[in-house]
Amino acid sequence: xxxxxxxxAMVILIAVLWLACxxxxxxxxxxxxxxxxxxxxxxxxxxxxxxxxxxNKKFLVYPLxxxxxxxxxxxxxxxxxxxxxxxxMPSFTVLGLHPSFAPTVFxxxxxxxxxxxxxxxxxxxxxxxxxxxxxxxxxVKSLKEVx
Amino acid sequence: xxxxxxxxxVIFSGLMIAVSFLIGLWSQKKADSAxxxxxxxxxxxxxAVGLSSMAGIASAFxxxxxxxxxxxxxxxxTFWMLSGGAFALAYLILGKRVRAMAEVxxxxxxxxIIDIRFNNNRLIKAFASIIITLGCVGYLAAQISAGxxxxxxxxxxxxxxxxxxxxxxxxxxxxxxxxxGGILTQAFQGFIMVVAGVVMIAAxxxxxxxxxxxxxxxxxxxxxxxxxxxTKAMSPDMLGAWGLMPGGIALTWMLIPILGAVGQPQIxxxxxxxKNPRDLPKAGIxxxxxxTIVGFLAVCVGYGALYLVATGAIEPLASGDQxxxxxxxxxxIFAQLLVYAAVLAAxxxxxxxxxxxxxxxxxxDLPSALGINISPKNQVSVxxxxxxxxxxxxIVVSIYSTEMVALLGTFGWGTLVSGTFPVFIxxxxxxxxxxxxxxxxxxxxxxxxxVPFFGFKYPSALPAYxxxxxxxxxxxxxxxxxxxxxxxxxxxxxxxxL
Numbered sequence: 001x002x003x004x005x006x007x008x009a010m011v012i013l014i015a016v017l018w019l020a021c022x023x024x025x026x027x028x029x030x031x032x033x034x035x036x037x038x039x040x041x042x043x044x045x046x047x048x049x050x051x052x053x054x055x056n057k058k059f060l061v062y063p064l065x066x067x068x069x070x071x072x073x074x075x076x077x078x079x080x081x082x083x084x085x086x087x088x089m090p091s092f093t094v095l096g097l098h099p100s101f102a103p104t105v106f107x108x109x110x111x112x113x114x115x116x117x118x119x120x121x122x123x124x125x126x127x128x129x130x131x132x133x134x135x136x137x138x139x140v141k142s143l144k145e146v147x
Numbered sequence: 148x149x150x151x152x153x154x155x156x157v158i159f160s161g162l163m164i165a166v167s168f169l170i171g172l173w174s175q176k177k178a179d180s181a182x183x184x185x186x187x188x189x190x191x192x193x194x195a196v197g198l199s200s201m202a203g204i205a206s207a208f209x210x211x212x213x214x215x216x217x218x219x220x221x222x223x224x225t226f227w228m229l230s231g232g233a234f235a236l237a238y239l240i241l242g243k244r245v246r247a248m249a250e251v252x253x254x255x256x257x258x259x260i261i262d263i264r265f266n267n268n269r270l271i272k273a274f275a276s277i278i279i280t281l282g283c284v285g286y287l288a289a290q291i292s293a294g295x296x297x298x299x300x301x302x303x304x305x306x307x308x309x310x311x312x313x314x315x316x317x318x319x320x321x322x323x324x325x326x327x328g329g330i331l332t333q334a335f336q337g338f339i340m341v342v343a344g345v346v347m348i349a350a351x352x353x354x355x356x357x358x359x360x361x362x363x364x365x366x367x368x369x370x371x372x373x374x375x376x377x378t379k380a381m382s383p384d385m386l387g388a389w390g391l392m393p394g395g396i397a398l399t400w401m402l403i404p405i406l407g408a409v410g411q412p413q414i415x416x417x418x419x420x421x422k423n424p425r426d427l428p429k430a431g432i433x434x435x436x437x438x439t440i441v442g443f444l445a446v447c448v449g450y451g452a453l454y455l456v457a458t459g460a461i462e463p464l465a466s467g468d469q470x471x472x473x474x475x476x477x478x479x480i481f482a483q484l485l486v487y488a489a490v491l492a493a494x495x496x497x498x499x500x501x502x503x504x505x506x507x508x509x510x511x512d513l514p515s516a517l518g519i520n521i522s523p524k525n526q527v528s529v530x531x532x533x534x535x536x537x538x539x540x541x542i543v544v545s546i547y548s549t550e551m552v553a554l555l556g557t558f559g560w561g562t563l564v565s566g567t568f569p570v571f572i573x574x575x576x577x578x579x580x581x582x583x584x585x586x587x588x589x590x591x592x593x594x595x596x597x598v599p600f601f602g603f604k605y606p607s608a609l610p611a612y613x614x615x616x617x618x619x620x621x622x623x624x625x626x627x628x629x630x631x632x633x634x635x636x637x638x639x640x641x642x643x644x645l
């Protein structure tokens with residue numbers, strides 16, 4: 001995915017999302033703000049992983065989009081069950097966890113590890129291949145020689 | 148606590164300090180150049196980088212303060228502690244670019260990166276250095292205060308004596324070995340924290356029988372009145388996702404630690420310490436495993452203390468900060484040995500990290516931003532003297548001035564995020580970030596980190612650092628768009644396209 005023509009728009013969206021998060025957090029819409037926060041992080045990740053302004057499509061799907069989806073689902077489920085069982089003992093648990101906390105453990109924490117950490121490890125070449133690094137070193141070397 | 152237990156804890160913690168000192172001493176021979184001393188640039192593999200990054204991030208607050216907050220207010224804080232994915236996110240956002248910077252110029256500090264990215268702009272470098280130093284010194288003071296108080300309380304010593312012995316040793320080995328010794332000792336201290344984590348997590352499950360029993364116990368004991376005069380109120384809502392804190396705090400404690408991790412010096416400076424950037428995904432696995440254990444330790448201990456109080460096994464705690472010690476005392480001598488050593492290791496690893504970073508900023512980056520240039524040959528000697536003075540001064544001030552510790556304590560993670568995002572994160576992700584944009588962003592951040600001391604408050608219940616970061620980013624972006632596009636050098640372009 002080529003982001004070269006959309007970079008300015010992505011960074012403007014980053015600024016807008018930061019502002020949206022503080023406004024929504026201030027007026028009590030923290031679940032929505034957390035979901036927008038995931039989009040904010042995803043935009044940073046896209047800018048970071050791009051090589052020559054191109055994001056590898058496989059890397060975009062896994063880990064990035066699956067991670068973002070898991071986290072948004074986590075916050076929405078926590079919001080739903082948090083409201084449902086507010087002020088009372090929940091009628092069920094998930095492996096002993098409060099139903100609103102279980103998504104935090106399984107999607108946010110473990111899901112985050114299995115996407116971000118494991119995905120970066122498994123698809124390290126799509127983030128930075130040996131060839132890309134060597135090409136970069138050669139380019140820097142030639143630029144230094146010109147100087 | 149029995150005298151024999153105290154003696155064993157002191158011996159075990161003393162051994163940890165002695166091994167740290169020996170590692171630092173041994174590392175001295177590796178710190179043979181300015182780049183090695185200040186940045187350990189391109190010197191380490193994924194295990195050392197991953198473990199030391201985790202140890203630098205997991206401060207004494209993570210082991211003592213976090214369980215206390217969970218004990219007091221429930222799960223809100225778990226968003227912060229279950230944030231192991233933050234390291235990988237930081238690596239994939241900025242890892243290859245920061246490391247690539249070390250190939251285009253002799254990078255040994257954050258100021259060197261600012262020089263290359265913003266064409267030696269002195270104001271950006273000076274303001275960024277001041278903000279990062281405020282954050283680092285704040286952290287440093289808090290670690291010294293916590294570590295000294297722990298040992299002083301245990302042995303009945305004066306805090307200044309405990310502080311001078313523990314952190315004096317730390318200052319000496321850090322002065323001798325710089326960032327090289329810093330990384331290796333932090334990796335060792337991180338290992339101690341992980342071992343303690345494994346034991347305490349196992350103890351939590353053995354004692355409580357699991358999370359379900361904690362939830363039931365907390366729900367069955369809405370109020371526990373102790374014979375010590377302390378009353379503890381509990382509710383199932385504590386163990387829901389949001390805990391008892393306002394939702395805005397859950398938002399802050401999710402977004403700022405996860406995205407903000409990339410703006411922490413503990414991670415930023417490690418990005419150029421790695422030998423090969425392709426090792427960073429492996430470092431991500433190391434941080435994933437170790438931070439998972441240490442983060443879960445903090446959660447389990449908070450839950451464990453709640454369970455023990457709810458079931459009447461221990462008295463309600465007078466202060467949440469006692470949670471980890473109360474739980475370790477209940478588990479027994481083996482847990483006590485590890486927990487006290489782990490808390491000390493957490494304090495020492497973060498302290499050495501912030502001592503090297505702040506002294507490098509103050510003795511190298513800030514003087515050069517002010518036009519005072521020290522030759523590379525003399526730079527290490529000057530910085531060694533400066534680091535020693537800063538280390539000793541920090542110990543004395545941290546222990547004798549509780550007001551100063553409280554003041555500095557307000558600078559920390561959030562301050563560092565607000566100061567680094569306009570310069571490093573936007574600067575390295577977006578070619579369009581101009582000098583004026585970064586300067587406006589970092590100046591705003593510096594001002595807004597200081598004005599709260601003169602009574603200023605944002606009209607929001609969110610923490611000020613969150614709002615300052617958001618506004619600083621927005622200012623940097625919009626000022627950059629409104630100012631003339633600046634050409635990027637061929638080498639910098641190669642870095643930003645990598």
